[in-house]
Amino acid sequence: MGTKDKVFDTLRANRDQWVSGEALSSGLGLSRAAVWKHVRGLRQAGYVIESAPRKGYRLRGAPPLLLPTEIRGGLETSVWGQREIVHAFEIDSTNARARSLVAQGAPEGTVVVAEYQTGGRGRLGRSWYSPPGQGIYLSLIIRPGLSLQEAPKLNMLLAVAAAEAVAERSGLPVGIKWPNDLVVNHRKAGGLLIEIGADMDAVEYAVAGLGLNVLTAGFPGSLDHTATSIFRESGRSISRAGLLRGLLRRLETVYDHQRTFGFEKIRRRYIELTGLVGQSLRVEVSGRTITGRVQRIDEFGALVVEDDQGRASRVVSGDIVPTTGNAAGR
Numbered sequence: 001m002g003t004k005d006k007v008f009d010t011l012r013a014n015r016d017q018w019v020s021g022e023a024l025s026s027g028l029g030l031s032r033a034a035v036w037k038h039v040r041g042l043r044q045a046g047y048v049i050e051s052a053p054r055k056g057y058r059l060r061g062a063p064p065l066l067l068p069t070e071i072r073g074g075l076e077t078s079v080w081g082q083r084e085i086v087h088a089f090e091i092d093s094t095n096a097r098a099r100s101l102v103a104q105g106a107p108e109g110t111v112v113v114a115e116y117q118t119g120g121r122g123r124l125g126r127s128w129y130s131p132p133g134q135g136i137y138l139s140l141i142i143r144p145g146l147s148l149q150e151a152p153k154l155n156m157l158l159a160v161a162a163a164e165a166v167a168e169r170s171g172l173p174v175g176i177k178w179p180n181d182l183v184v185n186h187r188k189a190g191g192l193l194i195e196i197g198a199d200m201d202a203v204e205y206a207v208a209g210l211g212l213n214v215l216t217a218g219f220p221g222s223l224d225h226t227a228t229s230i231f232r233e234s235g236r237s238i239s240r241a242g243l244l245r246g247l248l249r250r251l252e253t254v255y256d257h258q259r260t261f262g263f264e265k266i267r268r269r270y271i272e273l274t275g276l277v278g279q280s281l282r283v284e285v286s287g288r289t290i291t292g293r294v295q296r297i298d299e300f301g302a303l304v305v306e307d308d309q310g311r312a313s314r315v316v317s318g319d320i321v322p323t324t325g326n327a328a329g330r
């Protein structure tokens with residue numbers, strides 16, 4: 001738990017009562033200046049904290065949070081979210097924290113969630129815009145028991161589970177833009193960053209990071225034209241904790257299905273949600289551009305693209321630009 005979380009925890013435990021600056025700093029082993037800095041940070045994140053000379057600080061109001069107790073109330077899973085839930089007000093990246101928990105032996109089902117990321121990471125070395133209290137910034141520890149070759153299948157599984165959960169809770173038509181963006185009306189509302197640790201033949205762990213724009217009203221710069229949020233699309237401020245419970249439940253259902261029945265049904269659903277087969281597109285793959293028509297999505301989630309001369313290329317990662325149709329439009 002970070003020091004800001006400790007300051008908040010103390011104020012929350014004494015909600016509506018004054019806690020002196022002295023009690024906070026000596027109780028938490030912080031300087032008075034550090035306490036003040038954290039209070040300022042919490043205020044910026046939307047918490048109403050009064051301060052008065054000789055009295056100290058008093059928490060009066062807090063926006064709805066993704067605290068473990070909020071998530072667990074009404075959570076209908078048996079593993080996901082039933083193990084440790086690590087919550088942070090502010091973190092560099094939930095994926096980075098999850099990876100350090102993996103190194104300490106954290107089991108499958110461990111969840112890391114944050115209100116705000118200062119260094120949220122996206123695919124292909126990009127960053128992930130993670131403003132305080134407006135999104136879900138979540139990382140899950142998975143120990144999938146897959147061979148290294150099968151690891152990409154996890155991407156399909158997670159993308160399908162996330163898209164279905166968001167659609168169910170928000171009522172919005174959520175599609176997948178290959179490989180794992182969640183899109184609504186052609187704009188990106190969420191994305192997955194899956195990081196894997198493996199030896200020569202088996203996946204030891206996967207950290208699945210999901211970023212979802214829930215309440216965000218506007219985005220900085222050019223992102224405002226390409227990104228969206230559930231609030232922007234539906235005009236509704238849905239509960240982040242409720243959505244997170246829905247995500248964990250759907251993830252568990254799809255994950256368990258795969259363990260018993262394999263990936264084929266998930267792949268078919270993935271194909272449906274991407275709407276990509278038969279579409280023409282351009283893909284940028286490490287500096288090279290492939291243009292053609294998507295013939296199929298194979299059992300690992302790779303695109304098989306056929307060009308004008310009938311030559312097929314298998315594409316495992318990259319950015320696609322559809323040139324016809326309504327791929328992932330939703």
Ligand code: BTN
Pocket residue numbers: 092093094095096117119120121122123124126128136137138139180181190191192193209210211212
């Ligand atoms: C992408 O579309 O590029 C993937 C974005 C993934 C962002 C999430 S937010 C929670 C987790 N922690 C991170 O640093 N990144 C992922």
